[in-house]
Amino acid sequence: MFGIGLPELAVIALVAMIVLGPDRLPQVAKQAGQMIRQVRRMANNARDDLRDELGPEYADLxxxxxxxxxxxxxxxxxxxxxxxxxxxxxxxxxxxxxxxxxxxxxxx
The missing domain is CATH 1.20.5 (Single alpha-helices involved in coiled-coils or other helix-helix interfaces)
Incomplete structure (x- = not known):
């Protein structure tokens, strides 16, 4: 995952908790998760559209x-x-x- 290990994630979480505070952190994490799901869905749709346009010989693209x-x-x-x-x-x-x-x- 981008070359980030457990210690780096712990530092990022600590900085996020200090900057955002414990009250807003869950809300920001939820929004980040929704954004990641939306980007993944858009990428899958683009891949599926490309497969449809190229035809059946590229079904495993x-x-x-x-x-x-x-x-x-x-x-x-x-x-x-x-x-x-x-x-x-x-x-x-x-x-x-x-x-x-x-x-x-x-x-x-």
Whole structure:
């Protein structure tokens, strides 16, 4: 949750109690909870509208999948998996100690 641990939450609660006072704190907490529920509901509606507009082939679409960091990570992991597959092929065996790598005279 945003990298906030228990000690940080305790400090935030203490400051909120001092600033708002014990009388208004429950009311403010209730309003914050309602606002979070409303934002979550709006995000879910936006996701559902996007799924409806894109059609049935995108029924399993998640908004996290559209994050550029997730897309790059996915492609990098696929490329690494392909390299592992190539290395595990019979011709892709590791070199023995002292063995020279193959040399292609037509490569350069």
């Amino acid at each position: 998640e908004l996290r999948d559209l994050d550029p960091r997730v897309i790059v990570r996915k492609h990098v992991m696929e490329a690494l998996a392909e390299e592992d597959d190539e290395a595990s092929r019979p011709g892709g065996r590791p070199l023995a100690p002292g063995e020279l790598p193959p040399y292609d005279t037509e490569a350069t």
